Amino acid sequence: MTAPLAHIVDDDEAIRDALTWLLRTRNVSARTWSSAEEFLAGWQPDFNGCIVLDIRMREMSGLECFDALLERRNPMPVIFLTGHGDVPMAVGTLKKGAFDFLEKPFDDNALVDVVIRAMESDARRLASQETQATVSGRLAQLTPREQEVMHLVLAGKFNKVIADELNISMRTVEVHRSRVFEKMGVRSAVELAQLLAPGRD
């Protein structure tokens, strides 16, 4: 896993340099790309952090680059910098999943704030990806019967009802239940539900 970076894509060297410097003053690491083409060429699926994309560039525009990134299922949040303030265009980008857009001239620290928020959001995404991987591993340890019991517990049913439905004794239900809690690393049904909430289908 690479370190989180703010990827600045702008064809103007001064802007790139100034923004890198600005972000550095707020302890954000940045990597600059002098064109959309260069960025797309260097892009890796495990990049994380955020992308600061200028809309107006000499060759490929920011919007085209954004579309290419969507195609590649880029997970990083994208922040647009626009000189036009074209609201319909901005709305279009937001609808497609852009993180935010800023109209030039912008308040520089506001931009840094947005970058920081985007990077935090990306960090959460990574963390959640990790949690899901853990949960999947634990669920794989459950026996089929234990999984059956777990689903019924999550449905909020009492042990007696579960015993009736599965046609087993109350005692057996309690054993399965404690094993499920143990294997999933939780102490209560509530914790179990929280753990599984994002991953449940």
Place this chain on the structure above:
Amino acid sequence: MILNPLPPTPTSPPPSWYWSLPYAAVALFVATMAALLWLTHRQDSEEQRATLINDVLWMEQNLGFQFERNNNHLTQLGPDLLKGGPLSATTQARLRQALDPESGLIRILWLHTNGEVRGAQPPYTDSHLVGETGGTFPSNSAYRLSRSMGQPVYSDAYAVIENQTQFEVHVPIFDGGRYLGSVVGVYSLNNMVSQQVPWWFSERYRVSVANNLGVEIAAKSRVSPLSSLAYEIPFEPPGHGLTLNVTAYKSEVRWIPLLLMGSLGVLAAAIVWSLWQLRRHMQRRQAAEQALRAEHAFRKAMEDSLNTGMRARDLKGRITYVNPAFCRMVGWSAEELVGLLPPMPYWAPEALERTLAVHEMVLGGNAPPQGIEIRLMRRNGERFDALLIEAPLIDSEGRHIGWMGSMVDVTEQKHAQELYRQQQERLQATARLVTMGEMASTLAHELNQPLAAISSYNTGCINMIGKGDMSPGELSGILEKIGKQAQRAGQIIRRVHAFVRRSEPKCEPVDLNAILREAVGLVEPDAERRGVNIQQDLADALPEIAADPVMIEQVAINLIRNGMDAMADAPRPQRNLTLTTRLQDGMLILSVADRGKGIPPEVAEKLFAPFFTTKEEGMGMGLNICRSIAELHRGRLSFEGNPGGGTIFHFSLPVQP
């Protein structure tokens, strides 16, 4: 061209006998006249015949008297002749008297009682008697008959030599019952006829005597044709089958009835001929009328179907004819329009002067062949533009009697043109706006870049300083970068300025008034459309100045357009735009005064600012450009309130730059 409607066609043609009536009348007339003539002629013939009979009877009577007289003479002579002895002188004288040619007697014989001839006067020889005598001479039978009857008896007629015919009359003489002998008178029938018929009778009639065989034996005639009118009576005495034939000569031609008849015939013929001619003439006329009617209907249908208004006027401009399309166009009916003199009700009041001028031009024969456009008014007050084409109206005798005008409603067309022009203008304005926007956008982006960079460096520095861990070396590096970006921004601005510099004026000597007139000519149609009256008050003999004519004209047009825009909501009579030029303090000053709303103070401040506009479609560059042009020419653009309301713009240019 139909000026007057034709009278309606008679509902039904006359019956066929209608035309034969005059002929029948003429035939009747001729027949009557012929009958009259025939009657006259017949009466004439009857009269002639009656006259003939009368004349013949008179003739017969006359002859009878003569015979009687001769018999008396012979009776008186008898005793003297028969007493014997030489004849006394008296007797001789009486004999000569009796033998007068008038009497018809040619010879007197006196006989013995036994019938022998005792003497004769004149004496005769037998040679006298050579001829066709049927018996003795003198006639025995007559002698005996007269002796026995005791009265004169006539003998048969007999021919003698020299183609003569004679007859005798035997007169017995008695003396106291004793027969003394007879006296015989010999008549020459030929002599009788020639001598006894009076001249006037023989002039008129041919008189002839025929014997019992019908052979003509004596005649008195002249060389002249005979008519069929004849009368025959027995010649008695002497009788014995002699007949007296009287034949009238053909009278000389009787001219009067002939003339009458002839003239009647000629007259009748003339009447018939003229009737026939009249009939032919009327038939031709009817055919012509029919043709005219058909032509009329054709033309009328043509005119009615036209979408073009047609209107005829006489030389004084009085309307003499309008077609339905014209009526539809103006909204007045033909009855209301025909006979009107100018000004016409369909002339728009605001364009009255021009319309009148056009009218005068048409009547003067100076109408342009391609037509004139004028603004007219419908009855409901709606205005419309019409293209008017006039042509002289020539009557059938070649006289110029007026003007025929065709009128086409071009309002829609003009409207479409106007719309097109406006759209075109808007399109151009939009295109200019887009270009301007592009330019502004590019410029903004270009400038934004260094400014954004500067801003970012700046914010970064502040952040660092806030944290308190900034080394002077690092700071000076950043500040250098900031300076570089500021220079970059300056470079961009210099580039823009250089770009603007490229449109420097191309100066040449110009006449401000001429440019102004040209500008007015360009905006005039627009002004007319908006109802703005442009007045020019141009100073004479202005010096020429060195300027770019295109730019100056641009300024003039801009100022005029602005003035007209300012008066868009003003009442029509108030829409006056005054242009003045004058020379003052070495400056040529063009003033454009409008009578609009004027300029409020808050607008006045920003009036020359670029992109400032009070107009919906404006770009806000007009006055800005004007001022730039003024400055390029080292002149000035200023404005002030118009004392009469509105604004006056002054555009001044130095005479010597």
